[in-house]
Each structure stands twice: as structure tokens, then as C-alpha cells.
Amino acid sequence: MDVLVINADLGPLHRVSLRHAVRMLCRKVAEIHEAEPDRLIGVYPMPKVVRLVRYVVTRWRFSAxxxxxxxxxxxxxxxxxxxxxxxxxxxxxxxxxxxxxxxxxxxxxxxxxxxxxxxxxxxxxxxxxxxxxxxxxxxxxxxxxx
Incomplete structure (x- = not known):
């Protein structure tokens, strides 16, 4: 199951594995934006979408x-x-x-x-x-x- 990662301004960035998303939550670089409420992974609900805590500049991707x-x-x-x-x-x-x-x-x-x-x-x-x-x-x- 892949998890969508969105920027702090709610713009989509990319998809990551569920394992990677949980690591992002543990490191507190992301928060759960949307989840499946009935399923848990440890203390976290199963994330569908995680939002980065800080804005990441992605101009490089669109400039070239x-x-x-x-x-x-x-x-x-x-x-x-x-x-x-x-x-x-x-x-x-x-x-x-x-x-x-x-x-x-x-x-x-x-x-x-x-x-x-x-x-x-x-x-x-x-x-x-x-x-x-x-x-x-x-x-x-x-x-x-x-």
C-alpha cells in the first residue's frame, strides 16, 4: 500500500511505501492528513495521506x-x-x-x-x-x- 506525501501547502509531491510513511511520522517530519480510522499501526491510524510539517521547495522539478x-x-x-x-x-x-x-x-x-x-x-x-x-x-x- 502506497501513501501519498503532500507538501505543507497541500500540493502533492510523490508516493512512498507505508513503512516509509510511518518512519516519517516517527521522525515528526510529517503528520497524518488522511487516514483509515478503523486500522491502526502501533499508535498511529493507517495513513492514506501524510503532510510534511515544513514546506519543501520543488522549483527544481519544474524549472528544467x-x-x-x-x-x-x-x-x-x-x-x-x-x-x-x-x-x-x-x-x-x-x-x-x-x-x-x-x-x-x-x-x-x-x-x-x-x-x-x-x-x-x-x-x-x-x-x-x-x-x-x-x-x-x-x-x-x-x-x-x-
Whole structure:
């Protein structure tokens, strides 16, 4: 069972395990905001939502987009190949890493195994392949919806 953690201003932050929530209560960094009244864990009612005692600044999360990750590329592209539209199982570097391509949102795209092998160590133009869309960095909200 997960417990929702909300900030002191009642804005949602994330979910934690029940065990972690009880530790937060014992350390007095959080208070029970909503609980199941009939169930107890020691002296505490079973928490559904805990509220932090002090406000935590989360501007960092919204100021910059999420860091690049393989799973993020697949989620951004809805697990669809950027070349043929089939189900993607891997990612591909548009400018190959051997030619200086980096792990960035703009240089990677979800790819099926066949297209990844066909393109190989070439650019899409050299391989005669066309991108179905221009890759871009997703927002936190866009990745959260996936």
C-alpha cells in the first residue's frame, strides 16, 4: 500500500511505501492528513495521506525538464518506432555515437530492432530513412501521463 506525501501547502509531491510513511511520522517530519480510522499501526491510524510539517521547495522539478533516459525516450515516443511506426523495443541515435552523437532528447528516438539494425552506424539520410517526427525534450507532465 502506497501513501501519498503532500507538501505543507497541500500540493502533492510523490508516493512512498507505508513503512516509509510511518518512519516519517516517527521522525515528526510529517503528520497524518488522511487516514483509515478503523486500522491502526502501533499508535498511529493507517495513513492514506501524510503532510510534511515544513514546506519543501520543488522549483527544481519544474524549472528544467527531466534528465535523458532510455525508458524516457520510449515513453516520450509511445513505444513506437520513429522510422516505421512499429512497436519500439530500443532507442537509436540519430547522429551515431561513433560520430560524436550524445545521449540527448534531440538526438535519440525510439526504434524497432529492424530499423535500428538497418540504419546501423549511419545517419538517417545516409541510410535512406525518414524520421516520422522531430524528437524534442518532453516536459515532466508529458512523461507523467505515460
Amino acid at each position: 525538464g527531466p534528465a535523458w533516459s532510455r525508458s524516457g525516450v520510449l515513453a516520450r515516443d509511445d513505444r513506437r518506432c520513429g522510422y516505421c511506426g512499429a512497436e519500439a523495443s530500443t532507442h537509436d541515435h540519430i547522429l551515431p555515437r561513433s560520430r560524436g552523437g550524445r545521449n540527448t532528447w534531440a538526438n535519440t528516438i525510439a526504434s524497432c530492432y529492424g530499423c535500428n539494425q538497418r540504419k546501423g552506424d549511419r545517419t538517417p539520410a545516409e541510410a535512406g530513412m525518414v524520421l516520422r517526427f522531430e524528437p524534442a525534450a518532453p516536459s515532466w507532465a508529458a512523461l507523467a501521463r505515460r
